[in-house]
Amino acid sequence: MKKLYSLIAIAFLLTSCGGNDKVLLRNSIGKVNKVMVVTKSSDWNGDIGKAIRNSFGELMVGLPQPESLLSVSQVAPNGFGTMMKVSRNILVIGVGDKEEYFVRKNVYAQPQTIVYVYAKDDEGVVKMFNKHQKEIIKEFKDSDIKMTLSLFNKKKIDDSQYKTLKNLGVSLTIPNKFNTVDDTGDFLWLRNHLSSGIAKTGSNNILVYSVPLLDETKVADSIVAVRNKIGKKYIPGSDPETMHMITEEAYTPFTFNTTIDGKTAYETRGKWEVLNDFMAGPFLNYTVVDKKNNRLVIFEGFTYAPSVNKRAFLFELEAIAKSLKIY
Template sequence: MNKIHFLVLFISLLLFSCKKEDADTPKKTTGKINSISVIVDDLLWNGEVGDSIRNKFASPVIGLPQEEPLFTINQYPVKLMEGFMTDCRNIIVIKKGNENIFQIKENQCASPQNVFHFTGKTGSAILEMIEKNAPKIIQIIHQTEIEENQRLNRVSLLNSKNISHEFNIKIEIPSAYKYALQKPNFIWLKKEIISGNTSLLIYQLPLNVLKNRKNAVSNIIKARDSIGRLYIHGKEPDTDMITEEAYAPYFLKSEQDGKPAYVTKGTWEVKNDFMSGPFVNYAIVDEENNRVLILEGFCYSPSKEKRDLMHELESIIKSVSIIKK
């Protein structure tokens, strides 16, 4: 058996045919968070089409101190995958054909799964479709990965009665997080990891903090810096956590649990110290309770990748819902 036949057989054993899938017991997707399988011939991958995929889907993540790709991309040639499909959650299939078609197929061979099909007469046609549909694809994949992280979090959840009682909310926090500090209107949870730690802050402020919505980002930064001065310090005197001034935070308007929310992403540092890292801050405007509910995640993991750590924190934050009175 020559090497090519052996390779085809080997990959066939690793993969499965969609036609043979048992509809009553759909296969569950696997794979690392924030990864994409791109099925495309080497000729296209090593040219403009591959460059476009890398530029769109492996562009730097906003708000991280070091450059990390939005998604981890794994490329496979079409010839070795014909008739089969991997069980990863996010797949992009690119082929040349007689028509220019872009299709999205959910749960094609496993669940949950997104398969994005690009078929084009020419490389230029494929490039045009990628340019047009990339923002939508990124949004879909990001939401899928948030939901996958939330599923993993639910395997073992922290007892959050204290949080529910203090803030009138429901939130799904993995049991690996421990209470680091509890004060009126403020809770700090922390998870120790090999390379450092990740933290989740929950606190609330008067609604008038965001009365002037035009200055929302500056008011949020002032609020988080005041929280740092109050509760989050280094080992030496006058070492409080502040927003790093050298980099302008990334800011956008969003929605959480049906309420307006302001999302701020940037980097923090400990004043007069060498500690720093990324943060993501959700400020939810809760007019019914006359408050701004703040949920912030940040991590300290020097010299290590931080994308997936911050993604986990954002998935926790996005699980929050406010208990109705």
């Protein structure tokens, strides 16, 4: 049994080394943010499984309901058959002949990401996994972003129709399920009315705008103030005189350093609400430092979907945001 993980790795290496011969791979299956873990049941029920569940099960920030970063399922190596091998995101982990961490793409299906983690004993496996856990999560999330954008590309809107994007000199991969709410030339608001299940009364929303770059050292600290100003100006509630979108005051947003289109950017996740009303939900804000044009280009996505989980909705908005290009 100890050698089984090495045999799996050797098998795919042999099948992928066919010179110039092209192998027709099946289409992968699986929901975004979902990982199949291939490991022995005893490992899954022990320290190895606990480490995986603690890492992938970390709660996403900014969501009203508790939702994990990644969902997981487990299958034993002897059950890792033909149907299982077409899963899009797979983690193969367990005891092997040596310590190893590596990633392979499109082994049994496409698109597919398989991460391999081995060590000589259970303690070593846990250490190897913990050492690379952030990389592993990023591998799976980046893979899902790429896959989602490839789907959106097949049914994307011609974004040259939007005055605001044209004036700002930016482009985005936006699926055609989004409709225009407002396009002033300085501010773009697009909305996708959700049509499935209990969420059919809700919507996914995209905002795009820019503000001057005044002090690069204070960009992160100004994000909430900027979005509150924009909310007051452009996003009214049912009574425009007394109601508009604000950042929820009872919940402090989280801001992370990132890059968009190769530029310094800040990712902020938090909750929005409508002043003097009961509407609320999560938002995802990317503030991109465009030094060339002395400005901040801002993409924001926010979701209104009462009583349902919202991770998948925010993930779609994240994928669209990461397609942003500044010309």
